[in-house]
Amino acid sequence: MTDNPPTNLYLPDMATIQEVVQETSNIKTFRVTLNNPDRMRDFSFEPGQVGQLSVFGVGESTFVINSSPTRMDYLQFSVMRVGELTERLHKLRAGDQIGVRAPLGNCFPYEEMKGKDIVFVGGGIGMAPLRTLLVYMLDNRADYGNISLLYGARSPADMAFSYELPEWLGREDMVTELTVDNGTPDWKHKVGLIPNVLKEMAPSADNAFAVTCGPPIMIKFTIEALHSLGFKDEQIITTLEKRMKCGVGICGRCNIGTHYVCKDGPVFTNAQLRELPNEL
């Protein structure tokens, strides 16, 4: 035991919802600030880190901080409505109070990625963790090579961050492709599964990193597509999602062998995943 009393790992910061953005029929984005101005001013995180959001009386759940450390006006979390806690979160409005325990976990290797070409492949709500890194890189554009984004969803109405897509599509310093499984008459972009569109885009694996996140089945075939394009496991980065409680590697819920996704993840390269026991 040391003389310094530990801080309370489980005590969330109180935070106020500043804005709620309806992204799709079942995804909302929450922009929050910590109530303690000193804590908000001193708050720092790295792209890819996560936080535990509390609705007191319902519980906590883990979400990626999908704002960028380069824009600290608020912390942003996008939440798909899938269960009790997310249902309750979706009922909250600007001005409501929630708890935030953040930052937790590791981050994207954004330093190591400097000078490389970056390929983002996001599916559905899996665009959220990608967004934090993408915005970070766009805000530090000179540090990175070619940037391309492939973002897919079931239908045009299921695309989150739709208000940002025109900017990304219009930028000359990045390539953006959107695809949906099911198009509509006014859909001007691709129709087709993400791995197939990725093969059509055929980004070069030379001096590049690919970052992918989405449903497990999408990730599986995206990684196969990346392999066929010459990407090695060390060049493929993804984030894992697990059921978590403590968020700091104690409660024992999110282990994969000796690794705890809450503290050793959520970001892993495919090479690291191959080293882990096959228990995803």
Place this chain on the structure above:
Amino acid sequence: MLAARYITTDKLVPWLLSLSESRLVLAPIRKGGQTVFQPLEADSELDLDGLATSSPKAALLPRCETLLEFHYSKGEEAPSRTSVEVRETLHDQPTFLFGARPCDVRGFTVFDRVYDAGSKRDIYYCTRRDNTLVASLACTDPAETCFCHRVGGGPGDSTGADLLFTFIGDGYVVEAVTDRGNDFLLSQTLHDAGDRVETALKTREAVKAAMPEGEPLLGAPEQVNKLFDDQPFWEDVSAKCLSCGACSYLCPTCYCFNMTDEMHGNDGVRVRTWDNCMSFQFTLEGSGHNPRAAKAQRMRNRIGHKFNYYPALHDGNLACVGCGRCISHCPVSMDVREIVSKAQTRAMAEEEQIND
């Protein structure tokens, strides 16, 4: 120099009761056919004959503990707006834990490496640990299910304790293990132990020597790891398991927990409760995906955690202390010793096949 004292059997309970005036004294007490660690009272039936039914881990990690309290109140100007106040609830009652067995106390050191790890210190656990003086009682009559000596411990092991009691016929030799145990003894009016310390040492050695031979299970980590993808092996060893969780709840080293909120009107609490990795719900994700949906996978993780993952992260120390409760209280007589021994035999056989 650390102190040693002596107390006669008839003075033990009065002495413990005198301690309970200034602190919570937890001791193994017979109640309803079970022996469990409870606050000692004047009419308590102290049971020091063998291993308590449940381990004393609840002294440091309660079965159910409030972490936070919160209160919602309506806004004065806009009643539809509620505000919430949250406060932590720390528990710092001075506690004297008496009669824990060496295996159980060694279990606390398994917790220490997780709950008191560098910058990530669990304030609830650490506060309790700091406020709890642990007095362990050396075993003099190990059960058939005991195997502490095969996992790095022993019937007279003092690891994790502040005081070690050894029964020597008409009383107990009490040896200080830590400075705070030492201070505690010096402040009490106990007899001088004299040459009884030597008797206590010989008693402990004799008990250890009398324990049945058995292959050490310390070499298991690597061997368990080799069998990770051997699904038939895990299906075989988990076939009769009921996933009831008795093993986890009784285990002195199982520390996994759940956190849930409860509301009563405008007031609520966030509680931490023991959890059980043999439960289907343990890893069930919001999406419906479950990384360990099958019982065999959950058993693999349970054995893996104790004999492979934990040792890999904590200098080879196993997350099993050999108390044997998971064997003696299993409703279908699962035996962790058999599972690990089978794993060792199987892995070695496979290795020999490869070498041939």
